[in-house]
Amino acid sequence: MTFKILRGVLKMALEAAKDMHPHEFVALLGGKGELINELVFLPFQSGSVSAIIHMDMLPIGMRVLGTIHSHPSPNATPSQEDLQMFARFGKVHIIVAYPYGEDDWKCYDRSGQPTEIEVVEGSSEERF
Incomplete structure (x- = not known):
């Protein structure tokens, strides 16, 4: 399965990362198909080396595609804690790294292997 992400959603995540720097931010990836x-922003705790999202606040029935x-460093390689989160929530996971430019991110599957994701134009109302 090849996932796609709206360019505007990726840009919003990069901006959120800039706003939170030097602390980490975390959110869920929502969509359809x-x-x-x-x-999807849920309450989370953040520091310079970790961010913990409160999954117990996820609305019932909401489908999570990933995280x-x-x-806050140029390294977008997943940590052991990242790999544990990847295995628990969704199928696709993105890490955005400092300095949070359009090319400063990588995508991984639930086992932590690098995977491709297509950045597409469109509006958040679009559904497959």
Whole structure:
């Protein structure tokens, strides 16, 4: 399955990472089918080396495609804690890294292997 993410959603995540720097941010990737068309922000705790999202606050029935979070360093490689989160929530996971430019991110599958994701134009109302 090849996932797609709306360019505006990715830009919003990069901006959130900039706003939170030097702390990490974390959000869920929402959408339908293979299209990620929203960031789902739940309460989370954040520091310079971790971010913990409160999944118990997820609305019942909401489908989570994956996660997105920031690393306040140029390293977008998943940590052991990241890999544990990847295995528990969704199928696609994005790490955005400092300095949070359009090319400063990587995507991984639930086992932590790098995977491709297509950035597409469109509006958040689009559904596959």
